[in-house]
Amino acid sequence: MPSTNPGVQINVVANAEREQRLIETAGKHGASGYTVWDVRGGGRSGSHTGTLDADRNIFFVIVVDRDRVDEMLAALERMVGRGHHLTVWATEAQILPRPGSVQG
Numbered sequence: 001m002p003s004t005n006p007g008v009q010i011n012v013v014a015n016a017e018r019e020q021r022l023i024e025t026a027g028k029h030g031a032s033g034y035t036v037w038d039v040r041g042g043g044r045s046g047s048h049t050g051t052l053d054a055d056r057n058i059f060f061v062i063v064v065d066r067d068r069v070d071e072m073l074a075a076l077e078r079m080v081g082r083g084h085h086l087t088v089w090a091t092e093a094q095i096l097p098r099p100g101s102v103q104g
Contacts, residue, residue, distance in 0.1 A: 004094035008069045009061060012076065013039065013087040016056035025075050026060075030068035035061045043087075063093055 012022060019036060026034050037059045064072055069090060076088050 002096060004096055006066055007063045007093045007095050008066055009063050009091045009093040010069070010072055010076075011089050011091070012060040013041075013057055014060060015085060016058050018079070018084055018086070019058055019060070021079070022060045025079070026062045026064075026072070029072040029075055030064050031062035031072070033062070063095060 014022065016038070023034060039057050039059045041057065062072075073088070073090065076086060080086050080088075
């Protein structure tokens with residue numbers, strides 16, 4: 001079995017207008033990088049087709065060390081408390097180390 005490092009993948013679906021704030025929040029709470037996709041979908045708040053800028057959603061993904069998960073989720077919860085519509089979930093992850101990367 002390959003040598004891996006434990007972490008937690010935090011996934012967020014949000015309005016595209018929140019992207020910069022999510023990037024800042026992730027960096028502040030220990031994420032060394034992120035990935036963003038433009039996405040479409042529907043749910044309780046209706047359909048989001050991405051046709052209009054105000055209707056664009058993103059799928060934002062970061063991986064953080066387990067000891068930083070609670071503070072990152074608390075920061076996202078504060079955003080929700082301020083009225084930002086976010087869908088957030090976290091998943092245990094095993095990360096393959098890259099050559100030359102710092103091991104946790």
